[in-house]
Amino acid sequence: MPGINQPKTFTTAAGLTFKKAGGGGGPGGEKIEYRVGVQAPARVVWAVIADLEAWSQWNPLYPKAVGPLSIGKPLTLTLQLPDEAPETIRPVVTDWTPDSLLHWKLTLAAGFVRTVRYLEIDELAEESCIFSNGEILGGLMGRYVARRMGRKMYRGFEAMGEALKVRAEAKWRAESRSPTSSS
Numbered sequence: 001m002p003g004i005n006q007p008k009t010f011t012t013a014a015g016l017t018f019k020k021a022g023g024g025g026g027p028g029g030e031k032i033e034y035r036v037g038v039q040a041p042a043r044v045v046w047a048v049i050a051d052l053e054a055w056s057q058w059n060p061l062y063p064k065a066v067g068p069l070s071i072g073k074p075l076t077l078t079l080q081l082p083d084e085a086p087e088t089i090r091p092v093v094t095d096w097t098p099d100s101l102l103h104w105k106l107t108l109a110a111g112f113v114r115t116v117r118y119l120e121i122d123e124l125a126e127e128s129c130i131f132s133n134g135e136i137l138g139g140l141m142g143r144y145v146a147r148r149m150g151r152k153m154y155r156g157f158e159a160m161g162e163a164l165k166v167r168a169e170a171k172w173r174a175e176s177r178s179p180t181s182s183s
Contacts (some may be wrong), residue, residue: 029114029138030146034157038131038165040172042123045131046099048168049119058167061160069096075104081152082159091117099123112141127172131164133157 038045048058052065052075059065060080067075071093079087091104094116101120108115120132134157137146146153 029116029136029142030150031134031136032146032150032153032157033132033134034154034161035130035132036161036165037124037128038168039128040168041127042099042121042129044172044175045121045129045164045168048164048171049102049121050098058163059160060163061156067093069093069102071095080156081149082155084152091115107139108145109139109141112139113137113145114139114142131161131168133161133164 048054050069052067052069055065056063062077063080063086064078065075066077067073074090074092077089077091079089081087089106091106093102093104095101095103099121101118103116103118106115106117107113115138116136118132118134118136122130122132124130135153137143
């Protein structure tokens with residue numbers, strides 16, 4: 001039985017995991033995450049993420065994305081969770097680092113739900129990486145929203161992760177097969 005300061009973990013089918021976030025000085029709340037290995041360099045994965053206007057071509061979770069990748073600036077995203085109506089959200093970019101990460105925050109329900117959404121790339125080798133795609137839900141109603149919507153959120157993160165993997169690997173194959181000018 002977890003103590004007061006120990007993380008709580010709730011696991012259901014297919015790897016859906018809720019973890020009590022925080023404890024290390026970071027944001028507190030419920031964490032939902034999907035991770036996938038990608039056979040492409042981190043820079044190629046980043047190129048797919050950073051091209052927000054092209055998200056409509058591959059991203060089932062955010063079929064429309066507009067805005068600058070600039071700290072403190074808002075994005076306008078269409079969120080399409082499985083079995084839910086599309087919803088326009090306007091998160092604010094809190095951090096981004098080329099070839100590494102994109103984070104944004106969103107406040108919902110008059111501040112009762114606060115989220116931190118992250119897209120992170122961990123380089124394993126020159127031509128492979130892990131893409132982590134998740135959200136930390138906090139605020140007075142964060143745990144409730146995580147319990148109510150967690151499975152749909154996980155399925156959406158999974159769909160986005162798998163689609164990004166396909167797109168980045170295809171982009172990398174096309175780049176690595178293109179003729180070079182070196183002799």
